[in-house]
Structures are given as structure tokens and as C-alpha cells.
Amino acid sequence: MTQSFRLSFDASVARRALRQAAARGLFLGAEHVLGVSNDRVPLDEAALQRSGMASVDEADLTAMVSYDTPYAVRQHEEMDYRHAPGRTAKYLENAANSERAVVFALIAAQMRRALR
Known part of the structure; x- marks a missing residue:
């Protein structure tokens, strides 16, 4: 007995779902970096x-x-300023660099979820 099947695939639906998932993952990643940065600001x-x-x-x-105060950039860049323990210059840059793997994992998780 021979069976035949016809499959129709609309890639635009998958593309749209993956793009939305990537945006969600990016937002979660940015929120994560913000949280880590806030612990160091x-x-x-x-x-x-x-x-x-x-x-x-x-x-x-x-x-x-981003941080939106008149002195945000100066606080970030001025390495000679004294800060309370655990607080430091380069608070955003260091958080972004140290949390890179977590951000990638958050994006990947959202994209995997969209493919289910």
C-alpha cells in the first residue's frame, strides 16, 4: 500500500515567531545586565x-x-573616583562583559521555546 503526503510550509510564520522570540530574549538579557549593573553602580x-x-x-x-542622569557617563568613565565597597566605575561595561554568556543563554532559551 502506497501513501503520499503533501506538506506545505510557510516560513514567514516561523521567521516571525523566531524574531519575536529573539526580541524577548534580548529584552530579558538587557534586564539581566541592568540588574547586575545596578548592583555595581x-x-x-x-x-x-x-x-x-x-x-x-x-x-x-x-x-x-542606559542610565539617564547628567553625571552617568562621568561616573562610568572616571576611574579615579572613590566608591563604596562593591560599587565601581565601568559598572555597565563590566556587567555587560561578565554576563555575556547568560545573555546568550536567555536569547537561546526564548528561541528554543518559539520552535516548540
């Missing part, structure tokens, strides 16, 4: 820490973590 009155924000540009699949 110089702390005086916590204005700098509260100004931290994570966002994703879904069109470009780009994640951003």
Missing part, C-alpha cells in the same frame, strides 16, 4: 541607579541598557 542617593533602563529595538534586534 556608584551609590550616593540612588538617583543614578533609579535612572537605569533596558529597552529593545525590535526592528533592528538591538538591546540597550
Whole structure:
């Protein structure tokens, strides 16, 4: 007995689901980096820490973590400033570098979930 099958596959549905999953993963990764960075950000009155924000540009699949105070860049770049224990300059850069593997894992998990 011979059977025949016809399979129709619309790749645009899979592409769209994977793109949305990648954006979700990027946002989760950016939020994770923000959390780690907030644990390292110089702390005086916590204005700098509260100004931290994570966002994703879904069109470009780009994640951003930023701090929005007039002195955020100076605090980040000035290596000679004294900070409380555990707080440091390069708080965002170091967090992004140290958490790279976690961010990749978060993105991969979201994409795997979309393929189920």
C-alpha cells in the first residue's frame, strides 16, 4: 500500500515567531545586565541607579541598557573616583562583559521555546 503526503510550509510564520522570540530574549538579557549593573553602580542617593533602563529595538534586534542622569557617563568613565565597597566605575561595561554568556543563554532559551 502506497501513501503520499503533501506538506506545505510557510516560513514567514516561523521567521516571525523566531524574531519575536529573539526580541524577548534580548529584552530579558538587557534586564539581566541592568540588574547586575545596578548592583555595581556608584551609590550616593540612588538617583543614578533609579535612572537605569533596558529597552529593545525590535526592528533592528538591538538591546540597550542606559542610565539617564547628567553625571552617568562621568561616573562610568572616571576611574579615579572613590566608591563604596562593591560599587565601581565601568559598572555597565563590566556587567555587560561578565554576563555575556547568560545573555546568550536567555536569547537561546526564548528561541528554543518559539520552535516548540
